[in-house]
Amino acid sequence: MNVRDEQRQRVIAALAEHLLATGLSQASLRQLAAAAGVSDRMLLYYFVDKTEVLALAMQSLAGGMAARLEIALPADQRLSQAALTARAARLVVDPAFRPFMRLWIEAIAAAAREEPPFADIARQIGEGFLAWIEARLDPALVPDPPGAAATILALLDGLALLEVCGGEDRVLRAVAALEAASLG
Amino acid sequence: MNVRDEQRQRVIAALAEHLLATGLSQASLRQLAAAAGVSDRMLLYYFVDKTEVLALAMQSLAGGMAARLEIALPADQRLSQAALTARAARLVVDPAFRPFMRLWIEAIAAAAREEPPFADIARQIGEGFLAWIEARLDPALVPDPPGAAATILALLDGLALLEVCGGEDRVLRAVAALEAASLG
DNA sequence: AACCTCATGTAGCGATTGCTACATATTTAG
DNA sequence: CTAAATATGTAGCAATCGCTACATGAGGTT
Numbered sequence: 001m002n003v004r005d006e007q008r009q010r011v012i013a014a015l016a017e018h019l020l021a022t023g024l025s026q027a028s029l030r031q032l033a034a035a036a037g038v039s040d041r042m043l044l045y046y047f048v049d050k051t052e053v054l055a056l057a058m059q060s061l062a063g064g065m066a067a068r069l070e071i072a073l074p075a076d077q078r079l080s081q082a083a084l085t086a087r088a089a090r091l092v093v094d095p096a097f098r099p100f101m102r103l104w105i106e107a108i109a110a111a112a113r114e115e116p117p118f119a120d121i122a123r124q125i126g127e128g129f130l131a132w133i134e135a136r137l138d139p140a141l142v143p144d145p146p147g148a149a150a151t152i153l154a155l156l157d158g159l160a161l162l163e164v165c166g167g168e169d170r171v172l173r174a175v176a177a178l179e180a181a182s183l184g
Numbered sequence: 185m186n187v188r189d190e191q192r193q194r195v196i197a198a199l200a201e202h203l204l205a206t207g208l209s210q211a212s213l214r215q216l217a218a219a220a221g222v223s224d225r226m227l228l229y230y231f232v233d234k235t236e237v238l239a240l241a242m243q244s245l246a247g248g249m250a251a252r253l254e255i256a257l258p259a260d261q262r263l264s265q266a267a268l269t270a271r272a273a274r275l276v277v278d279p280a281f282r283p284f285m286r287l288w289i290e291a292i293a294a295a296a297r298e299e300p301p302f303a304d305i306a307r308q309i310g311e312g313f314l315a316w317i318e319a320r321l322d323p324a325l326v327p328d329p330p331g332a333a334a335t336i337l338a339l340l341d342g343l344a345l346l347e348v349c350g351g352e353d354r355v356l357r358a359v360a361a362l363e364a365a366s367l368g
Numbered sequence: 369a370a371c372c373t374c375a376t377g378t379a380g381c382g383a384t385t386g387c388t389a390c391a392t393a394t395t396t397a398g
Numbered sequence: 399c400t401a402a403a404t405a406t407g408t409a410g411c412a413a414t415c416g417c418t419a420c421a422t423g424a425g426g427t428t
Binding site for chain 4: 375384
């Protein structure tokens with residue numbers, strides 16, 4: 001295989017990890033290059049743009065996230081809105097998922113600012129989340145699956161925001177309240 | 185009064201409007217100065233820092249937002265969780281509030297990145313929101329007011345995220361679903 | 369008139385940004 | 399073996415960033 005293509009794979013994998021660990025604030029070309037163990041010059045040899053680098057790294061992360069979500073909550077089990085909300089909330093505040101959720105917030109904020117490539121990326125990942133949620137709602141129990149899915153996604157994303165502006169204890173209290181509501 | 189203090193007030197008011205209109209992406213010192221109709225040199229004469237400028241402008245916005253929220257949904261009326269959720273959601277997606285919610289997202293993302301002054305600002309405004317919500321929950325109907333308030337805040341913030349990554353129609357569908365649930 | 373504080377403009381510094389021009393090394397092909 | 403293609407390093411450009419040094423004007427005090 002081309003050296004170039006090998007490097008592209010390697011670099012994107014490294015950058016996905018780096019973004020997860022440090023967020024979008026440490027994402028200048030030089031910082032990304034250092035994190036990937038290459039020179040900034042070579043980063044722009046492997047990829048056309050900084051936006052291509054970020055787009056590929058984010059897509060890689062989204063793919064990994066989606067795979068882990070599929071495993072964590074298989075689609076063969078259809079739930080009520082309250083039950084799925086509680087299950088998914090517990091999942092999303094798990095330490096294994098939190099770095100992604102934090103990055104996810106930053107990506108949406110960048111999208112709100114219309115920074116390429118985040119406008120496209122955010123829409124794309126958002127669609128994926130919505131599909132994941134809707135595929136786990138029991139149509140017999142949920143009168144309006146698209147509306148319910150949108151509500152659930154808003155709540156899950158909101159939990160990530162809440163962690164930043166309210167602290168972890170508030171998030172855990174919210175999740176506990178959701179679980180209590182889903183039992184009652 | 186001091187010319188300086190007059191200018192401080194005037195400039196902060198202008199910058200609050202500017203931030204609402206353009207978000208944090210157009211918030212370099214020179215851009216802020218231009219929006220306020222002063223030179224960047226004078227901006228740093230009136231205020232010590234860029235962070236002070238942003239902190240004051242954000243606090244001004246938060247104050248205005250709080251006042252409008254107080255009027256829009258008076259605290260003398262205590263509601264169930266579902267009812268308050270639906271009412272507040274309808275409020276928050278109103279065009280009059282949306283610019284603030286969008287800016288609010290950017291502020292939280294900046295806080296996640298630990299950019300001063302947003303770490304403090306976001307916590308402070310978040311506390312205000314939580315207090316506003318809890319003051320409108322009927323303790324007789326809500327078993328766990330702090331948990332419920334945290335849940336509601338997460339959902340409201342999440343609606344703003346959803347608008348960015350899923351479009352306005354999804355947000356409206358979510359709000360409609362919340363209203364339907366609050367009636368049923 | 370002399371002075372002194374407040375207010376404002378001009379100019380620029382050092383750092384960082386994304387990106388590129390140019391030269392050189394290394395590999396591959398004819 | 400030579401020549402072309404691929405790969406990599408060095409250096410730097412133009413723009414923007416937050417911020418500051420310096421000079422100058424304006425207005426009040428003594």
